Amino acid sequence: MSRIDETASPQARADTTGDAAFAFVHRHQRGLWRFLRACGCPAHAADEVAQDALLLALERNVDDDAAPGYLRQAAKFLWLRRVRDEGRSHARWLDAAEQLWQQDCATDAGDGLIAALRTCLDVLPPRSRLALQRVYAEGTSRETLAAELGIGEHGARTLLQRIRAALRDCIERRLAP
Amino acid sequence: MTDDARDTRLDWALREALGAEAPPDLARVTVARFRAGDAARVPSAAVPRHTHWQAVAALLLACLVVATFALWPRPAEPATPAQEPEPVQVYSRADIDALPATTLAVSAVGLDDSALSALLRLRELRFLEIRYPEAMVLGLGLKTMPPKQPPCITATCFDTLAKLSKLRTLRIRGAHAITEAFPFGGSGGGPEAIANATIGHLERLPLLEELCLTHFDVPAYALAALSRLAALRRLDLSANYGVDAEVVVALLRCTRLQSLTLDACMALPGTAIARLAELPHLEHLAVANIDGMSWRSGGGDFLGPTTKDYEAQAHRAYDLGGCGVTDAALTGLSRAKSLRTLLMAEPSCSLLGVRALRDFQSLERLDLFGFGSSTTETDVLADSLPPLLMLSACGEFDDSFCNKLRRRQPRLEHLELPACYAITDQGLAQLLRIGTLRHLDIRQSRGLSAAAMPLLLAATQLEYLDLRHIDWVTKAHVLELQRALPRLRTLLANVEGHETEPSGR
Structure with a gap:
């Protein structure tokens, strides 16, 4: 499946095809797919959901204004149907992810989040x-x-935990109003 | 809860920021599905915002439904889930012409190109299977007298099939005349032109999720076009002698594949199988019967010269060695992160390869029928298996293996151990102590005696039991088991009325 062509505007492509459905999907698919990934949905399942x-x-x-909220609710519902065996805890977890x-x-x-993360990565x-x-x-x-860095497996885990904690702090500082 | 959500969000963001993934372009597939009326198949989502009174009303309604359900008389059998439409069988153009235009699923036998074009009237067609049974016999399978000049579709069929725009499943099996369009290395306008004029047409099927091109030969240069099929998730290329290491390189570009079947692809090297671990979403892999025995073996002389060339080439490749599920294949596949099912009957691996099974992270279902020709092998296997839900094996397995299974496989649900003569009543007792076991196939277990009956009668967890080809089992035993096992749905035995289900092997 091709990746989104950021250089061609959705509107331009929609005008070419003359199809409002294409334009609608182009406007909303990126945020929706990223939302699902942020909710822990694996990439291939995110495509389908x-x-x-x-x-x-x-x-x-x-309509376009209501679409982001509607799509998030629908995607949550459909994703929960797939993981329903994990029960209510997953529903609560998804609510936290949506918040x-x-x-x-x-x-x-x-x-904005991806941009903030890239800036934080640059200073690591x-x-x-x-x-x-x-x-x-x-x-x-x-x-x-661990072998590549010449440290133990436990050390590698600790290193990754520290980096992640630093990145979380860095992102939150940059996103703070 | 929020910290977990933050961590998961960071996982996604890191993968995107570091270039490991990007949001896909779903517009073409989504709009094609929308135009095909697919929205009706999607479960209705909840309305985004509930008001308070709506929530109360919903709660009251739910209570009413629960109470009604509790008081309602239960049917004898649970309701069957919604199913795909049952395909209609057709054998000729006349059969197709008689179908209603709204037909959703067709299974055809022996069509030619002219009959195939009649299918274009069926604009709603979702499922199509086209079979040529005379070309689908493998190994020591049943031999039948083939017709002298059996009809068959040619490679022009792909242009026709691409006009059935709602197809989700396309299965073409044994269509040997298609192979004649794929000479070694390509010709005329070159391999790419051949691919575009044949399999490349399938790119026009935006909803195609499953494709089977089995029991005839298609080479790598033609299969390279598969990477353009945006919705493809399941692919079956069984008994295709064009499948070699180059085909695997082409398949690695189909990064959305979840299920891949390459059974009896005799020219497929183990080192190439190892590379399939690079498919990021692969959950189901079948590489069974690459064994130098399960060759296509239909009688008659209806195959074209190109098909005969592929077959001769596959024999040469197999004879060189290294084909099938070798140690290298298993070592490589152990790196597949999402692989849940591995069907590798008749493998070519040694104890070294089998030990790699312990490194499979996600494996739940394993078929290694044919491995285990000595007690040493079965012992190592028992120690190497990851925790499984399903295991199928046949070899020199004995009571010691059963004992290890009981200790090491606490969540096993489905076990097939047929024709294991060294398993006695003591071994069966160990197996039946696995509380999760629902499906047990111990047909032709000659080491069992009638003294095992009390053990079976106490195995109340069983839903499926295969006792065929066990000489001491009588009709009285079958009746006893039916009375004693409350969950038992299928009981197979060589007793009148209990041998209807055909053997899988």
Whole structure:
């Protein structure tokens, strides 16, 4: 599946196709997909849940202003149906995730959070940056990372915990009004 | 709770900021689904904002529904879940012409290109299977007399099929005449032109989730077009002698694949199977019967010269060694993070490879039928298995293996151990102590005796029991078991009225 072409405006593409449905999906898919990922939905499941939520919104002719809220509710509902075995705790957890989204990401589909994180990453020491690159971008195991950095597996875990805590603080400072 | 949510959000943000993922473009698929009326299939979501009185009304209604349900007489059988429509069987153009235009699912046998074009009238078609049974016989399978010049679709079929825009599932099995369009290395306008003129047409099916091209040969240069199928999640290329290491390179570009079946692909090296771990969402992998025995074996001389070339090439590749589920394959696959099901019957691995099974992080269902020709092998296997829900095996398994299963597999639900002659009543007693066990296949277990009956009668957790080909089982035993086991839904035995379900192998 192709990635979103940020250089072509959704409106331009919609005008080309002459189809309001394309424009609607283009306007809302990025924030919706990111919301699902922020809720812990795996990437491939996020594709499917986001599609289903967008279909419901198109079917009910939800207008643009109401769409972000509607899509989040529909996506939560559909995702919860998939993980219903995990029960109420997951529903509460999703509510917390949505509250955070509403607080920091709802107005710009998460662009501000990603930008803040990139700035925070830029000021990390090289060793910390390398650790994140290996684990999050390349899928390296903690064991391999530990061997590469010449530390124990426990040390690698602690290192990652510290970096994550620092990043969380850094992001929150930057997002604070 | 909020800290967990913050952590999960950071996980996603880090992956995106570091370039490991990006939001996908869902517009084309979503709008195609919308136009196909797919919204009706999506469960209705809750209305975003409930008012207080609506919540109270909903609560009262829920109470009423619960009370009504509790007092309602229960049906004898639980309601069956919603199912995909049952396909209509057709054998000719006349059969197709007689179908209503709203037909949703068709299973066809022996069509030619002309009959296939008649399907274009069925604009709502979601599911299509086209089979040629004379070309689908494998190994020592049942031999039948093939027709002299059986009809078959050719590679032009892909252009026709691409016009069935609502197709979600397309299965083409044994269509040997298609292979004639795929010479080794391509020709004429080159491999890419051939791919575009054939499988490339399927790109026009935005909803296609499942594709089966089995029992005929398609090479890597043609399968490269599969990466353009945006909705493809499940792919089956069984008994395809064009499948080799280059095909795996092409498949690695289909990054959304969740299920992949490459059974009896004889030219597929173990080192290439190992690379399938790179598919990030792969949950189900079948690489069974790559064993030098399960070759396509239909009789008759209806195969074209290109098909014969692929077969000869596959024999040469297999004879060189290293094909199938080798030690390298298992070591590589152990890195697959989301793999839940691995079907690898008749593997070519040694004890070293089997030990890699302990490193599989997510494995729940394992079929290694045919591994375990010595007690040493079965002992190592028992010690190497990760916690499973399903296990299927057949070999020199004995009571010691059963004892280890009982101790090490506390959540096993489904166990197939047929024709294990060294398992005695003591071994069966160990197996039946696994409280989660629901499905047990111990057919042809010659080491069991009638003294095992009290053990079986006490196994009240069982829902499925296969006792076929056990000489001492009588009709009286079957009746006793039916009375004693309250959850038992299927009981197979060589007793009149209890042998209807065909064997899977």
